[in-house]
Amino acid sequence: MTTTVPAIRISSVTKHYGRLQALGGVDLEIRQGEFFGLLGPNGAGKTTLISALAGLVRADTGKLEVMGHDVVSDYRKARRNLGVVPQELVFDPFFTVRELLRIQSGYFGIRNNDDWIDEILASLDLTAKAASNMRTLSGGMKRRVLVAQALVHRPPVIVLDEPTAGVDVELRQGLWQFVRKLNRDGHTIVLTTHYLEEAETLCGRIAMLKAGKVVALDTTQNLLNRFATHTMRVKVAHPEVALVLGGHAVEGGWIEFPFDAFADIEQLLARLREGNAGVTEMHLGEPDLERVFIEVMHRV
Numbered sequence: 001m002t003t004t005v006p007a008i009r010i011s012s013v014t015k016h017y018g019r020l021q022a023l024g025g026v027d028l029e030i031r032q033g034e035f036f037g038l039l040g041p042n043g044a045g046k047t048t049l050i051s052a053l054a055g056l057v058r059a060d061t062g063k064l065e066v067m068g069h070d071v072v073s074d075y076r077k078a079r080r081n082l083g084v085v086p087q088e089l090v091f092d093p094f095f096t097v098r099e100l101l102r103i104q105s106g107y108f109g110i111r112n113n114d115d116w117i118d119e120i121l122a123s124l125d126l127t128a129k130a131a132s133n134m135r136t137l138s139g140g141m142k143r144r145v146l147v148a149q150a151l152v153h154r155p156p157v158i159v160l161d162e163p164t165a166g167v168d169v170e171l172r173q174g175l176w177q178f179v180r181k182l183n184r185d186g187h188t189i190v191l192t193t194h195y196l197e198e199a200e201t202l203c204g205r206i207a208m209l210k211a212g213k214v215v216a217l218d219t220t221q222n223l224l225n226r227f228a229t230h231t232m233r234v235k236v237a238h239p240e241v242a243l244v245l246g247g248h249a250v251e252g253g254w255i256e257f258p259f260d261a262f263a264d265i266e267q268l269l270a271r272l273r274e275g276n277a278g279v280t281e282m283h284l285g286e287p288d289l290e291r292v293f294i295e296v297m298h299r300v
């Protein structure tokens with residue numbers, strides 16, 4: 001059996017800003033080729049963890065590795081293997097898009113990178129803007145340039161910190177198509193986002209952070225199965241009957257019943273019939289990641 005190094009290995013990482021504990025002992029291993037989601041409420045420590053991986057902040061204790069390279073003692077190789085799309089749009093406004101990408105290539109000692117730069121620009125629908133000054137681009141275009149910048153050195157591991165914040169729907173779809181293709185081509189993708197629907201469709205595995213600690217870590221499917229309950233919603237002629245049976249009123253005149261197993265629905269419907277509730281409409285709801293997230297954050 002061959003063992004491959006994990007794309008990312010994070011062991012017992014802590015980080016304080018003054019007295020504030022931003023990371024409280026994080027352990028995480030992300031395999032090569034994964035599409036991994038790092039979720040958490042504002043201030044949970046996601047950006048701090050990404051910054052530590054990129055060598056932008058130094059962890060107090062613990063160890064971080066990218067493709068087997070320690071981010072402190074083997075910084076150059078670790079950084080070379082990592083492409084980070086940061087959350088904040090910070091650019092030198094005087095450069096054109098192409099100049100910026102050439103300069104970024106230079107940071108990694110790569111010359112004559114224009115073929116690859118052209119390919120990235122085309123994939124991100126930025127070809128027409130190659131000669132435009134950064135300051136003339138819209139917010140969404142700037143965000144695409146950030147993605148391009150993270151890819152100039154062809155890193156096997158790509159971390160995107162809320163890449164779709166402030167991006168319109170069409171562009172978001174385009175961006176995800178591109179990131180999915182990168183993943184299919186073998187790149188490891190780590191994504192933080194507050195759009196849980198996106199995380200649910202894209203990520204195979206998810207870690208949830210709360211106050212600097214990993215509070216849930218599993219495949220997306222297992223999280224959906226384990227934490228979230230299904231729901232049955234009914235509209236009835238006699239709501240009082242449904243309410244007595246444990247339903248609760250939700251928007252639109254629906255009464256909602258949570259249930260764990262589908263066998264429970266039969267019983268529930270039988271009891272509604274016995275009580276002459278008069279069901280006029282019914283709707284079954286699948287568990288979604290937003291419910292899981294809320295449940296996890298409240299439980300721990």
Ligand SMILES: Nc1ncnc2c1ncn2[C@@H]1O[C@H](COP(=O)(O)OP(=O)(O)OP(=O)(O)O)[C@@H](O)[C@H]1O
Pocket residue numbers: 017020021022040041042043044045046047048049
């Ligand atoms: N440079 C800094 N100096 C002081 N405190 C900081 C600094 N950077 C982050 N923090 C604090 O560390 C904690 C974790 O912040 P971090 O930005 O990592 O969270 P996050 O999960 O990325 O949040 P968001 O979803 O809002 O981006 C927060 O309480 C934040 O205020």
